[in-house]
Amino acid sequence: MSFEQSKRLQALPPYLFAEIDKKKKELRAQNIDFVDVSIGDPDIPAPQGVLDVLYEASKIKGNQKYALDAGKPEFSAAIKKWFFSRFGVKLEEGEVLPLIGSKEGLVHFPLAFVNPGEYIIVPSPGYPGYRGAASFAGAKVYELPLKASNNFLPDLEKIPAKVCEKAKMIFLNYPNNPTTALADMDFLKKLVDFCKKHNIIIAYDNAYSEVYFDEKPHSILEVEGAKDIAIEFHSLSKTFCMTGFRVGWACGNADLVKGLLRVKTNVDSGIFGAIQDAAAYALEKEMPYTDELRGKIKARRDFFVKGLRKKGLKAKADSTFYVWVKVPKPYGSIEFSQKLLAQRVVATPGIGFGKYGEGYIRFAMTVDIPVLEKALDMINIGK
Numbered sequence: 001m002s003f004e005q006s007k008r009l010q011a012l013p014p015y016l017f018a019e020i021d022k023k024k025k026e027l028r029a030q031n032i033d034f035v036d037v038s039i040g041d042p043d044i045p046a047p048q049g050v051l052d053v054l055y056e057a058s059k060i061k062g063n064q065k066y067a068l069d070a071g072k073p074e075f076s077a078a079i080k081k082w083f084f085s086r087f088g089v090k091l092e093e094g095e096v097l098p099l100i101g102s103k104e105g106l107v108h109f110p111l112a113f114v115n116p117g118e119y120i121i122v123p124s125p126g127y128p129g130y131r132g133a134a135s136f137a138g139a140k141v142y143e144l145p146l147k148a149s150n151n152f153l154p155d156l157e158k159i160p161a162k163v164c165e166k167a168k169m170i171f172l173n174y175p176n177n178p179t180t181a182l183a184d185m186d187f188l189k190k191l192v193d194f195c196k197k198h199n200i201i202i203a204y205d206n207a208y209s210e211v212y213f214d215e216k217p218h219s220i221l222e223v224e225g226a227k228d229i230a231i232e233f234h235s236l237s238k239t240f241c242m243t244g245f246r247v248g249w250a251c252g253n254a255d256l257v258k259g260l261l262r263v264k265t266n267v268d269s270g271i272f273g274a275i276q277d278a279a280a281y282a283l284e285k286e287m288p289y290t291d292e293l294r295g296k297i298k299a300r301r302d303f304f305v306k307g308l309r310k311k312g313l314k315a316k317a318d319s320t321f322y323v324w325v326k327v328p329k330p331y332g333s334i335e336f337s338q339k340l341l342a343q344r345v346v347a348t349p350g351i352g353f354g355k356y357g358e359g360y361i362r363f364a365m366t367v368d369i370p371v372l373e374k375a376l377d378m379i380n381i382g383k
């Protein structure tokens, strides 16, 4: 028997990372050695203290039962405390919602507020999950260009009036994957004003708030009045190298949080209590781990960017785990990634993040310096 997938699934662009995984599998099957600098999943183990708390907490009977959809009060309290000390923003009752990773929340969120045919504004290049989210909600996508000439911030004034009128929601993400750009308070204020004027919900993805080097990233909720219109997504995945744990949270406008909770109540049945205990512990006690993580990523970035420059490649690497590189002429981003693949280096073509990612390639500093050195040795632009 054969089953045709739904139109909803058929409309999805091929998931870039799945395509790359397929290529890697092929190489492995042929016993061909390669260097993988494509994946946003750090090689560094999660904090030992988190593992200890997780183990102990898993023995508690209460944690072995269905958790509350709204999350454990202890975890929400730890989030509130952390958020205030990090951003100076007070989160009130009903303004915090634990998630099974931020992607889960980001993708479910439009189902709560966007009707079929309405627009969702999605950054391009941008995290592929936003597109999937829009597609599941039956929304139309407006691809908002992030250009080097504007420091990879969008030019909001250039969004067509028709789109502004019909847009229900905008996804934005700074520190930005894949461009590594940061958003300053000036931009965030403009964004809040713009979205209030056009009645557009802001879904602000702050998954990399703690992966920075020089400038400290902001929360959109630092902007006065942002809570009227914005929800922000956070994750323990990148901050504590806990990608596999699947834990994060949404916070901001109480009605937006409530809508997301209502969707989730119909989809999942809470987050394993022991994971929530471990996550609360991480926020309370493991920030020194994150300081160290930043140092490690910075050393890798400095090493890799220097190597690329020697090859004449221009790199941007202001935050996150990534290095965003302009592909040399005459290559396109797919072509260049295939050239690297032939040299046994796996990197991510910019076009996989949307059409305005064309002309770029992304390297991930999720492997240690000796591996990066090997990659640099293998990359030969001229050949």
Ligand SMILES: *Cc1c(COP(=O)(O)O)cnc(C)c1O
Residues within 6 Å of the ligand: 040, 100, 101, 102, 103, 104, 127, 173, 177, 205, 207, 234, 235, 236, 237, 238, 243, 246, 247, 248
């Ligand atoms: C990694 C990532 C996420 C998702 O992280 P979770 O593991 O689902 O919490 C969300 N947004 C961006 C931009 C990411 O790179």
